[in-house]
Amino acid sequence: MRKLPAKLASQLYGAAELIAERGLDGTKIDDIAEATGIPKATIYYHLDGKNGVLAFLLGDLLDLIAGEVGVAVSTVEDARTRLEAAVAAQLSVMVEHPFLCRALAGDLGRATRLPDLAEALRSAFYQPIEKLLADGVADGSLRQVADPGAVAMSVFGAITVAGLSAAVEGSSTGPSADAARFSAAICELILDGLATPRTRDDHESGERP
Amino acid sequence: MRKLPAKLASQLYGAAELIAERGLDGTKIDDIAEATGIPKATIYYHLDGKNGVLAFLLGDLLDLIAGEVGVAVSTVEDARTRLEAAVAAQLSVMVEHPFLCRALAGDLGRATRLPDLAEALRSAFYQPIEKLLADGVADGSLRQVADPGAVAMSVFGAITVAGLSAAVEGSSTGPSADAARFSAAICELILDGLATPRTRDDHESGERP
DNA sequence: TCCTATGTTGTACTGCCAGTACAACATTTC
DNA sequence: GAAATGTTGTACTGGCAGTACAACATAGGA
Numbered sequence: 001m002r003k004l005p006a007k008l009a010s011q012l013y014g015a016a017e018l019i020a021e022r023g024l025d026g027t028k029i030d031d032i033a034e035a036t037g038i039p040k041a042t043i044y045y046h047l048d049g050k051n052g053v054l055a056f057l058l059g060d061l062l063d064l065i066a067g068e069v070g071v072a073v074s075t076v077e078d079a080r081t082r083l084e085a086a087v088a089a090q091l092s093v094m095v096e097h098p099f100l101c102r103a104l105a106g107d108l109g110r111a112t113r114l115p116d117l118a119e120a121l122r123s124a125f126y127q128p129i130e131k132l133l134a135d136g137v138a139d140g141s142l143r144q145v146a147d148p149g150a151v152a153m154s155v156f157g158a159i160t161v162a163g164l165s166a167a168v169e170g171s172s173t174g175p176s177a178d179a180a181r182f183s184a185a186i187c188e189l190i191l192d193g194l195a196t197p198r199t200r201d202d203h204e205s206g207e208r209p
Numbered sequence: 210m211r212k213l214p215a216k217l218a219s220q221l222y223g224a225a226e227l228i229a230e231r232g233l234d235g236t237k238i239d240d241i242a243e244a245t246g247i248p249k250a251t252i253y254y255h256l257d258g259k260n261g262v263l264a265f266l267l268g269d270l271l272d273l274i275a276g277e278v279g280v281a282v283s284t285v286e287d288a289r290t291r292l293e294a295a296v297a298a299q300l301s302v303m304v305e306h307p308f309l310c311r312a313l314a315g316d317l318g319r320a321t322r323l324p325d326l327a328e329a330l331r332s333a334f335y336q337p338i339e340k341l342l343a344d345g346v347a348d349g350s351l352r353q354v355a356d357p358g359a360v361a362m363s364v365f366g367a368i369t370v371a372g373l374s375a376a377v378e379g380s381s382t383g384p385s386a387d388a389a390r391f392s393a394a395i396c397e398l399i400l401d402g403l404a405t406p407r408t409r410d411d412h413e414s415g416e417r418p
Numbered sequence: 419t420c421c422t423a424t425g426t427t428g429t430a431c432t433g434c435c436a437g438t439a440c441a442a443c444a445t446t447t448c
Numbered sequence: 449g450a451a452a453t454g455t456t457g458t459a460c461t462g463g464c465a466g467t468a469c470a471a472c473a474t475a476g477g478a
Contacts, residue, residue, distance in 0.1 A: 005454090023318045023319060023322060025234060025319070026322075028434090028435065028436085029435080029436065029437085030435085030436095039455075039456050039457075040437095040456090040457095041455075041456050041457070041458090042454090042455060042456065044436095044437070044438080045454075045455070045456090046454095049436070049437065050436075050437095080403075080404060080405075083403075105317060105318065106317065106318025106319075106321070106322075107318050108314060108315065108317050108318070109232045109314065109315025109316050109317070109318075110232065110234070110315075112315070113232060113235075113315075133403070136403070140405060141404075141405060142403045142404065142405060143401075143402075143403050143404065143405050143406070145394065145397055145398070145403070146393065146394065146397065147390060147391075147393070147394040150371060150375075150390060150391050150394035150395070151394045151395075151397065151398050151403070153370060153371050153374045154367040154368070154370065154371045154391075154394060154395050154398050154399075155367070155398065155403075156370060157366040157367045157368070157369060157370025157371055158363040158364070158366045158367040158370075159363070159366070160366060160370065161362060161363065161365060161366025161367075161369065161370060162359060162362050162363045162366055165362045166359075181356055181359060182356075182359050182363075184355065184356070185354065185355065185356040185359035185360045185363060186359070186360075186363050188354055188355065188360065189354070189360050189363050189364065189399060189402070190363075190398060190399075190402060190403055191402045191403055191404040192352075192402040192404055193352075193398070193399060193400045193401040193402030194289075194292075194342070194345070194351045194352050194354070194360070194364075194399055194400055195289060195350075195351065195352065195400040195401055196289075196349060196350060196351060196352050197352070214425090237463090237464065237465085238464080238465065238466085239464085248426075248427050248428075249427090249428095249466095250426070250427050250428070250429090251425090251426060251427065253465095253466070253467080254425075254426070254427090255425095258465070258466065259465075259466095
C-alpha cells in the first residue's frame with residue numbers, strides 16, 4: 001500500500017484541488033476517479049478508500065515539509081539562525097502546495113484521526129520547533145522562557161496558521177515572494193516581539209507626523 | 210431557525226463530546242438523537258440536519274468568545290494591556306469549552322464552508338487581534354511592523370493553536386490555571402520575542418553557571 | 419370551551435454513495 | 449507460455465442522511 005506506482009501517484013495529485021475545494025466529504029470517489037483519470041476500481045485496488053487518498057496526499061506533503069525543515073535545521077549555525085531557516089523552509093513548501101495545505105486545513109480532523117498522519121503532522125510541524133527552542137536556550141541564541149512547551153506550541157501555531165493563510169490566499173507576487181514576506185513577518189514577531197522597545201509601562205501616546 | 214427553545218439548546222450540548230470525539234462524519238444523526246434525548250424528527254424540525262447541529266454549537270462558542278474578547282478589548286487601557294486581556298479572555302473561554310473547541314478544530318473545514326460560521330470565526334478570533342495591533346501602533350504601546358496583516362495572522366495562529374492544544378489536552382491543575390499558564394506564555398512570546406536581549410548577531414556561546 | 423396555530427414525535431420510505439465482488443483482460447517475469 | 453501481478457468495467461449491497469406524513473400535544477385567543 002506504500003508501493004503506489006509513480007504514475008498513479010502523480011495522477012492522484014489531480015484530486016488535491018477537488019478535495020481542497022469541497023472537503024473530502026463533498027468529494028465523491030467517482031469525482032476523484034474522473035478528475036485523476038484513475039478508474040475507481042484501481043483506486044480501491046491500491047488505496048484504502050477515500051481516507052487512503054487523503055492519507056497519501058497529506059503524507060506526501062508532510063514528508064516534504066519534514067524533509068525541507070530537516071535540511072534547514074541541520075546546519076552548524078546557532079539555533080536562532082536555524083529557526084529562521086526552518087520557518088522559511090516550512091512556509092516555502094506550504095506556499096508551493098496550496099491545494100494540499102487547504103486540504104490539510106479543511107480535513108484536519110480526519111487527518112488527526114488517521115494514526116500515521118497524526119504522527120507525521122507532529123514530526124513535520126511541531127517537533128523541529130520544539131527542538132530548536134531547546135537548542136537555542138542551550139547555545140544562548142534564544143531566551144529561556146517560563147513554559148517552553150506552551151511557547152513551542154504557540155510558535156508552531158504562528159508559523160502554521162500564517163502558512164495556511166498564505167497558501168489559501170495566494171497572491172499576485174508569486175509563491176516565493178509570499179513565502180519570504182510571511183517568513184520575515186513571523187521571525188520579526190517570534191524573535192523580537194511586539195512590545196515597544198522603550199518604556200515597559202505607562203506611556204502617554206506620542207503622535208507621529 | 211435561530212429560535213431554538215432553551216431546553217433543546219441545553220440538551221444539544223450533549224452532542225458536543227460525541228462530535229469532538231468522532232468528528233461530524235463519524236457521528237450518526239441517530240447517535241446525536243440518543244445522546245441528547247432529542248428525537249431525530251425534532252432535530253430536523255428545528256435544525257438543518259447535521260450541519261445545523263454543528264453550526265448551532267460552534268456559533269454559540271464563537272459568540273461567547275467574541276463577547277468575552279469584546280469586553281476585554283473595550284477598556285481604556287493602552288492596546289498592549291488590552292491585547293494581554295484579550296489573549297487571556299480567549300484562552301479562558303476555550304479552555305472552559307474543550308469539547309466545542311475540539312469539534313471546531315476537527316471540523317474546521319466544514320465550519321469554514323458554512324458562511325455564517327466562517328464570518329463568526331473571523332470576528333471572534335482574527336478581527337480583534339488585527340484591531341489591537343493597529344491600535345497599539347497608534348497609541349505607541351506596540352511596535353510598528355513591516356507587514357501588519359501577516360503579523361496579525363501569526364498572532365492569531367499563536368493564540369488559537371495554543372488554545373486548542375490547551376483545550377484538547379486538559380490538565381491536572383484545572384481550566385483556569387491552564388488558561389493563565391498559556392496566556393502568560395503567549396504574551397511572553399508575542400510581546401518580548403525569543404531572541405536573547407544581548408547581541409543581535411554572531412555570538413560565541415557563553416555557558417551559564 | 420372549542421378552534422387554530424404551532425410544536426413534537428414515531429414510523430416508514432427514498433436516494434445517494436462508499437465500498438465490495440468478481441470476472442475479464444493486460445502486463446510483467448522467469 | 450504459464451503464473452503472478454496489476455488493471456478495469458459492471459453490477460451489487462448496505463448504511464445512513466434526509467424527507468414525508470400522520471398522529472398527538474400544547475397554548476392561547478375568541
